[in-house]
Amino acid sequence: MMAMLGVFMALALILGTANAVSLGAVYTEGGMVQGKNHLVGIFRYVDEFRGIPFAAPPGRLQKPVPHPGWDGVWDATDYRNRCMQMNLLATDVVGSEDCLYLNIWVPQGSTVSTDLPVMVFIYGGAFLLGSSQGANLLDNYLYDGQEMADRGNVIVVTFNYRVGSLGFLSTGDADAPGNYGLWDQHAAISWVHRNIRNFGGNPDNITIFGESAGAASVNFQILSPLNKGLIRRAISQSGVAICPWAVNRNPRQYAEEIATKVGCPTDSGMAACLKMTDPSALTLAGSLGLSSSASSPIVHHLALSPVIDGDFLPGEPETLFGNAADIDYIIGVNDMDGHIFATLDIPSINNALASTSVEEVRSLSIALSESRGIDAGIATFDQYTFNWGSNPSDADIKKTVVELETDYIFLVPSQAALYLHSDHAVSGRTYSYLFSEPSRMPVYPLWMGADHADDLQYVFGKPFSTPLGYFPRHRDVSQYLISYWTNFAKTGDPNSGDNSVPVTWPEFASSGHQYLDINSSMSSSSVKQMLRTRLVYYWTTVFASYPYVNKN
Template sequence: CLKWPFLCVCLKLGVVNTEGGMVEGKTIRLGLLRTMDVFRGVPFAAVPGRFEKPKPHPGWDGVMKATAFKSRCLQLDITLTNTLGSEDCLYLNIWVPHGSSVSTNLPVMVWIYGGGFLAGASMGANFLDNYLYDGQELADRGNVIVVTLGYRVGSLGFLSTGDSELPGNYGLWDQQAAIAWVHRNIRAFGGDPSNITVFGESAGGASVNFQILTPHNKGLIRRAISQSGVALCPWAVNHNPRKFAEEVALRVNCPTDSRMAACLKMTDPSLLLFPEPIVNNLILSPVIDGDFLPDEPSNLFHNAAEVDYIAGANDMDGHIFTGLDVPSVNNDIVETPIEDVKRLLGALTKEKGQLGLENAYSTYSSDWGSNPSWQKVKQTVVAIETDYIFLIPTQTALYLHAEKATTGRTYSYLFSEPNRMGGLIAPFPIWMGADHADDLQYVFGKPFSTPLGYWPRHRDVSSYMIAYWTNFAKTGDPNSGDLKVPVAWPKFQNTDHKFLEINAKTNSESVNEMLRLRYVHFWASVFPKLPSQRSADALQ
């Protein structure tokens, strides 16, 4: 309650009645006549059965106190030697802002976390009780409801035999169950069920794309934002899931015949999690199961024809991975050999053999001149992985969405605010742009909630992203809403491919078109037409 003489105004939802029962969160005061209700740990499904789709929660008696985050889904810890979390993890968190009256009919933004389909949590990383995915700043500044959800990861979320025994995609079904729960229940929290935006980053960005492509979400999602990840990324779909399922079975002493699925379901879940997938290019990922994904993602964009869509990448998204593949890239006093560049390109183009390598190398070295600087070579290596892993697939997804769209609008961005650690500590060279996940802190308003850790320009970046993102959630147009933006962001159309570059200096000159056209043309047009290695060998 906010009290003045002779007046008491209670700006809170109090007990909210959901389909499973009554829940009560915590009300926090944000300022004069502005409060927020926060609900942590609201169940959206029952404790999931091993390798089964989520089921409705059986409900509860009395009032559930929803004031603490629930456990993350069972996964490996950061050391890759122990596990943390629980199989009882299908919960979501809700932030509801109130102004001079209790909110009604607010737009809803549902966040799907990343983590390579192997790790992650609905609340994100935590430092001194400051959670990365705390929705308070975004909800308050944008005047939207923010929801974050939990979903199964690793083997428990994505292990598949490629058939009906273990069909896979359990984590995607969890996400879908949470979105459907929000659609059915969010009105009781002051939200508009007809205006739901799903947004996410990395594997979460790809998940967002999967959620608008599946036929199972028809009518549930109005808008979507994919940050640094789409369904077309080379790591987003596993086309040979049984091979890894058999490796898991052998590791835990299960047979690899018709008894495999039953045995795996009875195995200690912690034994099903081990670190090999990380070094095997994220092979635990969604599969074409004929159900959630009835076809290749590129053939499903008609399902998103009425969904407004933003997708983009960070300008050095690939840096975090390049440091593993070509370690010298992060050492400014050591040269990166040209042979290392060729080795990396050879690995990415191996299906096309020597011809693929030669074409790729000539494309990426075309602006080097006769004597490229060390920095130029290192930046090229980062660009190669950024293009291949994130940027080119994202551009392809944007093209397909714009091509199939009826009422849905399409927007493209490049995030390029330089990494805050650039030049200060390894492995962040002085020339660093925006690394993978650098955008998260700005979307969730960390420069405002922890101001001592940021400069004023970082608050500018955060205000821009919150404005564009929440305007889009409200209207389907990032320029139109309650918050002012630094420059109008034009739609992406197949005639011009316009995009917005987002950083602290975003202005009228930040609007461009045909992002990295030479490289998009190579990977999307030239490379696929080259004969495969197998075809070339057959001709000899």
């Protein structure tokens, strides 16, 4: 019987290959493009286009401009260079200035798809690193959109944008105003809006989604008036525009530091000199010393980020949520998003043989609270340690550090953004989630939850594309996320669409500011409310009441 079934399966695959449904060459505003067609199941295919230019090679420290176009058919079968950036050790550079390319995955069934929802992904990397394809192991790219496209029946788009000095250096004036990476993102979204119908997509149903700096970028994009009419929905995974690392408040200071490193003046000739400087040297100069400690946390060293330029961002992010009043928005965090940052600031967090001292927690509390002074730092320490008792365990101390960094860097700003979006919403719906599937890293402590970026492997369906690396429960949580995300892209309601979901996810403001706790063991108890209310209140009200301290 099994042998006969195998014969039928093989015959179906052969017939499917022989009659592949494909877009073939596609017309875009720049010219024709030709990708590849993949058989992914019985009479199911995905057209994949890699490396389509959405803008011309950009000028240094200048906004992107349209691509001039090409003759013939563009070969869209391979990823293009990532944008120039430091390597992980900040010792050299990788990538190219010619990097503004995007990738598209289009699911096909028995006929060519039309009018599909479109999901455009923005990668993270602290505005310093990242690429449209993501990390790669044996040609298995993290941001490969095939699984999401096929399982969710949506078009998936990823793209490059400039990072580091070349993407976010700003002199604080019109000579080099900054935000080039945000302008790249806007150019990619605009290109998709103008061209995606030829790929079978609906230009009036575009959802942008992103993680970390990409999640904050999603928020910036829906807040900017320049995107009015381009974006229908948005998802921010672990990051919003009001995170403490998302806006550079001292762009001139950092520009002068970079200029000094590369031998440029810091007067009126600075911008002209920087634009003529070797791009590799400019990129390396943007490291700005990324070492950290409990008294000097890494989050305060992430200086190359967006600025309030009066153009792309005409005002403070908190004042711009009215621009997103008609955009459906999902915002969420991982329950231990701050872990990766905590381990950089206090390395003993992951070392079972080394203890973390109370004094390190005190130093970190004061350092994270520096904008409001020493009294606020002591108050922060008291808030996070009041339930320790007289003799806290080492595990309790370490978990407190992770909670403190998670709240400050991600969770509290995300909660504030949820309130702002919900309060300003007209037709836009608001949804909140907490992702809590425990990390798969074997070296992490037993108490570990979901670390920063742990959600990405599930959103992009890695438990299905690389099944030997995962357990069945991981495929469950991956299917849950793909179903919620793609249903939301189709209808604005994560519960309503082609895919069934394990639990009905209520809107944030429907009753008591509800959120969905997403993991592999979901039930009716996964719907919760008032996420970490006491500490959200502390940061947004009590902490904020302390007078601002200008450390400069």
